[in-house]
Amino acid sequence: MDFEHVGGPSWHIPNFLALIGGGMWLLDVRPMELIPSEISIPGEFTDPGILGPEYAGKTIPMRTVIRIGQDGGHVFDMHFTPPGRAERLADRVVYTRLKK
DSSP, rough: OEETTTTTTOOOOOSSSEEEEEEEEEOOOOOOSSSEEEEEEEEEEEETTOOOEEEEEEEEEEEEEEEEEETEEEEEEEEEOOOTOOEEEEEEEEEEEOOO
């Protein structure tokens, strides 16, 4: 499977292809030490006015950072970089695994 990521083009062979509930899922099994603790995904979006009326309709660079915690908690941060401004944190979601 070929794909693109922050470091450039790459390829990977997933462990399993599962047909579940009418959909296809690629499953990958890796030792924890091979999974990066932080993933940074660049992109852009057309601002509907979130950053203020002066940016409405403009293309804004963005970056999503996913931090994978060893304790079962994960953090997703979304950063926006308005033109001529420093990158700013726009949203943070913290996922916590419930202990049984």
